[in-house]
Amino acid sequence: MLLVIFAFIYYTVNYGINKTLYEILKEETDHHFDYVLHEPTLEHYVHPHEWDEVEHTDVALNPVFIAIYNQEFQLVENSPNLVQNKLEWNKNQKENTPYLANYNTVELLISQTKLIHHGDVVGYLVVGVSTKHNQLALGYLKTGLMILFPISVVMIFIFARLIAGQSTKPVFSIIKTAKKITENNLSERITLPKNKDELYLLSITINSLVGRLETQLQKAKQFSADASHELRTPLAVVKGTLEILIRKKRTIEEYNEKINYTLKQVERLERLVEQFLVLSRVENNSIELKPSTFEIKKEVLNSIERFQVLLEEKQISVFTSDICTHTTENFKELFEIIIDNILSNAIKYSNFKGKITVSSFIKNNIYFLSFQDNGIGIDEKELQMIQNRFYRIDDNNSADTIGSGLGLNIATQLADISDIQLKIESQKKIGTVIFIGLKIK
Numbered sequence: 001m002l003l004v005i006f007a008f009i010y011y012t013v014n015y016g017i018n019k020t021l022y023e024i025l026k027e028e029t030d031h032h033f034d035y036v037l038h039e040p041t042l043e044h045y046v047h048p049h050e051w052d053e054v055e056h057t058d059v060a061l062n063p064v065f066i067a068i069y070n071q072e073f074q075l076v077e078n079s080p081n082l083v084q085n086k087l088e089w090n091k092n093q094k095e096n097t098p099y100l101a102n103y104n105t106v107e108l109l110i111s112q113t114k115l116i117h118h119g120d121v122v123g124y125l126v127v128g129v130s131t132k133h134n135q136l137a138l139g140y141l142k143t144g145l146m147i148l149f150p151i152s153v154v155m156i157f158i159f160a161r162l163i164a165g166q167s168t169k170p171v172f173s174i175i176k177t178a179k180k181i182t183e184n185n186l187s188e189r190i191t192l193p194k195n196k197d198e199l200y201l202l203s204i205t206i207n208s209l210v211g212r213l214e215t216q217l218q219k220a221k222q223f224s225a226d227a228s229h230e231l232r233t234p235l236a237v238v239k240g241t242l243e244i245l246i247r248k249k250r251t252i253e254e255y256n257e258k259i260n261y262t263l264k265q266v267e268r269l270e271r272l273v274e275q276f277l278v279l280s281r282v283e284n285n286s287i288e289l290k291p292s293t294f295e296i297k298k299e300v301l302n303s304i305e306r307f308q309v310l311l312e313e314k315q316i317s318v319f320t321s322d323i324c325t326h327t328t329e330n331f332k333e334l335f336e337i338i339i340d341n342i343l344s345n346a347i348k349y350s351n352f353k354g355k356i357t358v359s360s361f362i363k364n365n366i367y368f369l370s371f372q373d374n375g376i377g378i379d380e381k382e383l384q385m386i387q388n389r390f391y392r393i394d395d396n397n398s399a400d401t402i403g404s405g406l407g408l409n410i411a412t413q414l415a416d417i418s419d420i421q422l423k424i425e426s427q428k429k430i431g432t433v434i435f436i437g438l439k440i441k
Contacts, residue, residue, distance in 0.1 A: 002152055006145045013141055017134045025098055025111050025129045028064055032125050033113060065108065065128035071121060087126045100131070107131045170199045178206065186214035237265045294332045296367060296438065297323045300358060303339040307347060315353045322359035326367050328438045334414045335438075338422075341411040342371050342434050349432070350375040366421070367440045372433040378426035 066079040067087035075086055089112055093099050098111045108128035115123040170193045177190045189210065190203045241262050245255065297320075304311075304318055311318060346356050350373045357372045408424075415422040421437035 002149065002156065006149055010138075010141060010145060014138055017137060021109055021129055021131060021134055022098060024064070025109055025127060028066070028127045028129070029096070029111050029113055029125065032066070032068075032127070033115065063106075063130045065103065065126075065130075067126040068115075069124040069126070071123060073124065076123065087128055089124050089126055101128075103128060107135070170203075174199070174203060174206070181210055186210055186217060235269070238262050238269075241265075289331045289333055291329050292332050293327055293329045294335070295325065295327050296360070296369070297325050299332070299335060300339060300369065303336065303343055304358075306340065307343055310347050314347065314350065316347060316350050317353075317355050319355070319357045322357075323369070324360050324362070326360075326362070326440055328367060328440050330420070330438060331418050334418045335420070338411045338414050338418075338420065338436065341408065342436070345408060346371055346373040346375070346432070346434075349373065362440070365440055366437045368421075368435055368437045370433055370435050372431060374431040377428045377430050377432055378424075379428050 063081050064079070065082055065087050066077075067075060067082065067089075068077045069089055070076050073089055078086060087103065087110070090099075090101075090110075093110075093112065095113050096111060098109050101108055101110050107130070109131055110126065110128040112124065112126045114121050115125050174190050177188060180188045189207050192203050192207075193200050241258050245258050250258070300323060301320065304320065343356075350356060355374050358369065359372075360367060360369050362368070412422055414420075415436065419439065421435070423435045424432065425435070426432040
């Protein structure tokens with residue numbers, strides 16, 4: 001590319017110099033051609049003072065050579081700088097067509113033309129212009145360009161290396177940071193380049209990818225730790241109970257008591273496993289459901305029916321007369337899990353012969369369900385943490401209540417996925433109210 005530029009410069013200057021030379025030659029030829037139109041004879045054709053001009057007397061400084069011939073090609077007059085050989089008419093060359101020729105080792109650009117007076121040829125004119133200075137100028141230019149070319153190549157190479165070094169610096173920074181990112185160091189992030197170019201977008205993409213990996217790994221570690229923690233207790237209870245049973249013979253009543261206690265722990269394990277599976281699917285975004293239209297009241301009544309045995313055991317009354325009938329479009333399966341977990345908590349923490357009231361109201365195109373119990377209630381400080389995973393109320397009244405602390409956490413996450421509002425209000429020793437809101441048309 002650089003060679004092309006230098007060649008363009010050279011040929012452009014060469015064209016300009018030659019064009020100027022041709023214009024000077026044409027100007028001299030036209031001047032003498034026009035003069036003869038008004039003069040009947042070639043005698044004293046040129047004014048004596050014209051020959052005193054530098055271009056006609058000097059050979060070294062931009063000389064212009066002129067020779068004038070009569071009809072018989074006899075020399076009538078010539079410029080003083082033609083000191084040795086005359087500038088002859090060349091019969092082999094066309095008129096008014098410049099050509100190159102040597103005169104005393106000086107290269108000339110020559111043009112020749114007939115001198116016409118009133119339609120008659122009265123003589124011949126030969127004009128020559130030296131190309132020496134033009135060739136010298138072109139020679140100097142060529143030499144300068146040849147010297148400048150390798151220097152320019154070296155400078156461009158150095159400059160390109162510097163630019164390349166600066167441009168690849170962010171790339172090496174990305175590589176260096178990427179090597180630091182391991183399973184145990186996913187908090188490392190790539191520093192974003194100042195220029196918002198392709199490397200900037202690449203850095204953002206890598207940081208986003210690492211962020212997602214970090215989140216998933218933390219979830220996996222948390223899930224593993226939580227599962228181990230929660231499963232350890234019921235397993236230890238089952239193991240301890242069975243060990244006690246085999247130490248010595250027991251009465252049938254004692255065996256029944258211990259077996260029933262063990263069965264409750266097994267049921268707790270079963271519920272834990274089921275909730276862990278749901279939680280895992282939610283956190284890994286592996287729940288693929290399509291929204292459907294369903295009747296809200298019908299699903300609430302179905303959920304209450306599923307808990308009928310537990311309600312009868314604690315002799316809890318459920319009031320549903322204030323639930324209005326309305327349909328909504330949402331994820332039916334997730335809605336069922338949310339309702340089941342809310343009812344399960346209400347039953348667990350309600351007093352014996354307690355009361356659960358389920359009612360509804362519509363406000364701003366949102367269908368609100370409220371689940372109110374008259375159980376042990378929740379302290380205001382604990383109310384802020386009740387939706388956290390595995391959080392259970394630190395209360396003597398709830399110490400014997402079997403639960404994992406996952407129900408409300410799962411309900412909260414599924415509510416976020418389903419775009420369902422969920423709010424909890426509670427007063428200690430009075431009861432708890434849980435509101436959920438679904439968008440309706």
